[in-house]
Amino acid sequence: MNAPKPLYEGKAKLIYPTDDPLVLRAYFKDDATAFNAQKKGSITDKGEINCTVSSYLFRHLESDGIATHWIDQPSPREMRVRAVKIVPLEVVVRNIAAGSLCQQTGIPLGTPLEEPLVDFYFKDDALGDPLLTRDRILLMKVATEEQIDQLKTLSLMVNKHLSAFFKTCDITLVDFKLEYGLDSDGQMLLADEISPDTCRLWDTLETDPERRVMDKDRFRKDLGSVEEAYRRVLARVMAHC
Ligand code: UDP
Numbered sequence: 583m584n585a586p587k588p589l590y591e592g593k594a595k596l597i598y599p600t601d602d603p604l605v606l607r608a609y610f611k612d613d614a615t616a617f618n619a620q621k622k623g624s625i626t627d628k629g630e631i632n633c634t635v636s637s638y639l640f641r642h643l644e645s646d647g648i649a650t651h652w653i654d655q656p657s658p659r660e661m662r663v664r665a666v667k668i669v670p671l672e673v674v675v676r677n678i679a680a681g682s683l684c685q686q687t688g689i690p691l692g693t694p695l696e697e698p699l700v701d702f703y704f705k706d707d708a709l710g711d712p713l714l715t716r717d718r719i720l721l722m723k724v725a726t727e728e729q730i731d732q733l734k735t736l737s738l739m740v741n742k743h744l745s746a747f748f749k750t751c752d753i754t755l756v757d758f759k760l761e762y763g764l765d766s767d768g769q770m771l772l773a774d775e776i777s778p779d780t781c782r783l784w785d786t787l788e789t790d791p792e793r794r795v796m797d798k799d800r801f802r803k804d805l806g807s808v809e810e811a812y813r814r815v816l817a818r819v820m821a822h823c
Contacts, residue, residue, distance in 0.1 A: 608661045616802040630658040631812045632777035639776045650772040666763025672703040675741045676757040751818035756782035
């Protein structure tokens, strides 16, 4: 029997159809990219780690009443998910200044934000995922006013739950990126993944600005011990779920 063809291949995942048109299978790869795929590499066992961390976090959020696309994790690198039409926005929630926020505003790295900041980016590799304003989102008809408000409210709820959860793991949730999609009933579901690839996670027990980094910044900035950091996140999440 021929292996099914993926419906879609992204930078970190392959999406396959299943016998049920309402269900898809996401296969997590070890491939790692950064800076809009200008930097490419691979992180050993990343696929398994990110699939497992994402599954734990989606299940945790579901139990807190947040609707996600997650169904189950039939094997270490595979997640069954509800089929959704992805809203082409990356929703970033920030608790502490890091990354592009520091570069674009001059706010020093590590500055705690008085209130969580929600930023929207256009999910478009060719355009380099630009930062959008509310008016540009409406101009482009990427989402309605109501959907923008809904995405912001949901993302702040996710932030509240994940920040509290990671705190129990001695991890500070600095910032993270979420994606959403609409299911066949038009319900907005949290989609994609939540993992050390998509979150900035700092070890609360470490003060050294390089040693505390437990996420993809280790790969982006060549800090070394990338796989070990991802494994430590997995171990702490599994111990506290
Ligand atoms: N992020 C992501 N995918 C992207 C861009 C950002 O998962 O294509 C995550 C990133 O890991 C971080 C947060 O979103 O946790 C904020 O990223 P930022 O805008 O600071 O950009 P970066 O510095 O990562 O380029």
